[in-house]
Amino acid sequence: MTDWEANLQKLEEKLLRVVVLFEQAQTEKRQLRAELEKLRAETKDRGRRCETLERESQTLRREREEVRSRIEKLLQQIDRLTKGDSSA
Secondary structure, rough: HHHHHHHHHHHHHHHHHHHHHEEEEEEEEHHHHHHHHHHHHHHHHHHHHHHHHHHHHHHHHHHHHHHHHHHHHHHHHHHHHHHHOOOO
């Protein structure tokens, strides 16, 4: 084997390694893009869920305040009624 043939063979081996590395990098890139899209979708879903939970939380707080107010009114009425009985 002559020098130029040996050099050509070495070059060919290096090029084959480069091709293999390039193919691996392309595969990894596709996998990472797929994972990124999945994570973006999950993030979007979680954001929507968070917004829904925040609205529900606000609704529950309002309802709790309404219930508290109604109970306070009922307790005031009970107090008036029981004070009226004690003076009789």
